[in-house]
Amino acid sequence: MVAIAYSVAFDGVEARLVEVQCAVAAGLPGFSIVGLPDKAVSEARERVKAAFGALSIAMPSRRITVNLSPANLPKEGSHFDLPIALAVLAALQIIPQDEVSRCVALGELALDGRLVTVNGALPAAMAASEDDRALICPRACGPEAAWITAVPVLGAENLRQVIDHLTDRHPITPAKPGLASESTPRGCLSEVKGQERAKRALEIAAAGRHHLLMVGPPGAGKSMLAARIQGLLPQLSPREALETSMVHSLAGTLTDGGISRHAPFQEPHHTASVPAIVGGGRGAKPGQISLAHNGVLFLDELPEFPRQVLDTLRQPIESGEVMVSRANAHVRYPCRFLLVAAANPCRCGYLADPARACSRAPVCGGDYMSKISGPLMDRFDLRLEVPGVSYQDMDRAAGGETSATVAARVAQARQVQAERFRDHPQVTVNADASGALLEQIAAPDDAGRALIGKASEKLGLTARGYHRILRSARTIADLEGVDQVQVYHLAEAISYRLPFVAGG
Numbered sequence: 001m002v003a004i005a006y007s008v009a010f011d012g013v014e015a016r017l018v019e020v021q022c023a024v025a026a027g028l029p030g031f032s033i034v035g036l037p038d039k040a041v042s043e044a045r046e047r048v049k050a051a052f053g054a055l056s057i058a059m060p061s062r063r064i065t066v067n068l069s070p071a072n073l074p075k076e077g078s079h080f081d082l083p084i085a086l087a088v089l090a091a092l093q094i095i096p097q098d099e100v101s102r103c104v105a106l107g108e109l110a111l112d113g114r115l116v117t118v119n120g121a122l123p124a125a126m127a128a129s130e131d132d133r134a135l136i137c138p139r140a141c142g143p144e145a146a147w148i149t150a151v152p153v154l155g156a157e158n159l160r161q162v163i164d165h166l167t168d169r170h171p172i173t174p175a176k177p178g179l180a181s182e183s184t185p186r187g188c189l190s191e192v193k194g195q196e197r198a199k200r201a202l203e204i205a206a207a208g209r210h211h212l213l214m215v216g217p218p219g220a221g222k223s224m225l226a227a228r229i230q231g232l233l234p235q236l237s238p239r240e241a242l243e244t245s246m247v248h249s250l251a252g253t254l255t256d257g258g259i260s261r262h263a264p265f266q267e268p269h270h271t272a273s274v275p276a277i278v279g280g281g282r283g284a285k286p287g288q289i290s291l292a293h294n295g296v297l298f299l300d301e302l303p304e305f306p307r308q309v310l311d312t313l314r315q316p317i318e319s320g321e322v323m324v325s326r327a328n329a330h331v332r333y334p335c336r337f338l339l340v341a342a343a344n345p346c347r348c349g350y351l352a353d354p355a356r357a358c359s360r361a362p363v364c365g366g367d368y369m370s371k372i373s374g375p376l377m378d379r380f381d382l383r384l385e386v387p388g389v390s391y392q393d394m395d396r397a398a399g400g401e402t403s404a405t406v407a408a409r410v411a412q413a414r415q416v417q418a419e420r421f422r423d424h425p426q427v428t429v430n431a432d433a434s435g436a437l438l439e440q441i442a443a444p445d446d447a448g449r450a451l452i453g454k455a456s457e458k459l460g461l462t463a464r465g466y467h468r469i470l471r472s473a474r475t476i477a478d479l480e481g482v483d484q485v486q487v488y489h490l491a492e493a494i495s496y497r498l499p500f501v502a503g504g
Contacts, residue, residue, distance in 0.1 A: 003090035007083035015127035022087035027063035035068030082107035122249035142175030143257025178257025185231030206232040208430040208475030216386030222342035231403040264295035270304040442474035
């Protein structure tokens with residue numbers, strides 16, 4: 001007797017359907033799992049045996065072989081426990097084969113038959129809907145998977161409930177989507193005293209998704225400013241929210257099955273490794289840049305990150321996706337993020353203050369900032385120095401524009417870009433535009449061409465630098481509601497490309 005159940009194997013954010021085939025045949029008693037399983041999948045046989053024992057289901061004295069097809073696709077994770085158990089039960093004719101074959105199952109079995117939460121329920125539900133099957137999963141995963149409304153999601157507490165449902169003794173009520181999680185923005189822009197130029201740069205960065213680097217002494221407010229950019233970004237569209245949530249589902253970071261419409265904000269510590277930032281490690285999990293997909297990646301103390309980590313960012317910044325390569329697999333994750341970085345001008349941080357700078361100034365500044373490679377530095381559209389806050393600014397009452405006011409302008413500029421790029425599905429904001437499209441939408445007038453020509457000679461602009469100035473100028477014009485990029489838009493964009501005092 002051969003029975004078939006269905007599960008999924010994860011290939012990046014894509015869940016690929018897997019046939020779990022079980023054959024019970026005459027021969028020496030045994031239980032083997034084949035089809036390129038990892039250690040966790042191979043150990044499923046012991047968890048399945050113990051769960052059957054807890055339910056008083058006797059294993060037959062026959063040869064049980066489970067094959068995970070396609071056999072050349074690596075199978076990783078404990079979520080194969082439940083489909084293996086269902087395939088065995090169907091092969092033993094304890095549950096009907098036709099009912100099992102109508103479902104995709106995933107879940108880890110505890111030794112007493114309970115179903116333990118697993119990662120990836122949301123992409124698994126997507127795969128089930130595409131194959132027109134229901135999804136059976138642990139109850140805790142149900143609210144997350146139920147966001148895919150095209151598929152019935154059956155959340156069970158234990159294996160007994162699954163058996164009772166498939167034998168029509170006690171049907172499981174389909175799960176309902178979890179409540180959309182609401183995150184509170186981290187402070188208001190009006191709380192930042194002074195730093196008007198930095199606030200302006202934050203607005204431009206949020207409006208066009210332009211990468212931003214802030215350099216200034218300790219206590220200037222760089223981290224405080226960066227934390228408030230999340231409150232300037234518009235809510236994610238339904239498609240963006242689903243994309244982002246699928247990545248977080250694989251990482252196991254969704255809370256109570258809730259999908260957030262707020263842009264994610266990731267801020268890894270500077271001791272983070274390459275796999276932690278770009279993805280990899282055991283199971284090729286998504287890294288911080290993928291968790292920041294459609295949101296913000298904030299790197300504080302940028303020169304303190306290992307050089308190898310920083311250089312791995314160069315390709316994902318341009319392509320919006322990262323390929324995590326291993327010996328037997330290549331996993332692709334999306335990573336279209338806004339990079340915001342902050343740095344001190346030197347190790348002591350007081351390069352511009354003769355009274356407090358170290359004896360190696362200004363050489364120490366050049367050495368410190370040189371840890372950021374030229375190609376990576378060139379990828380920052382906006383680079384500005386953030387001066388220390390004076391006593392006069394601190395003594396002044398908090399005021400200025402609120403985050404909500406600035407966010408309204410950002411949302412309006414984003415709407416203009418959405419209309420502009422309606423016929424270009426791969427381009428959503430000005431930062432995505434390149435080549436002929438960029439020169440079409442941000443073509444400078446004669447005065448602008450003369451200005452950018454002088455800037456190119458003086459600053460030694462690369463082709464990338466030239467295009468990034470055009471992108472920033474286009475966003476500045478969008479914030480003002482102007483169709484044609486003017487010379488003063490270009491002048492402001494060029495001002496954010498000037499070299500730092502330390503020569504960085």
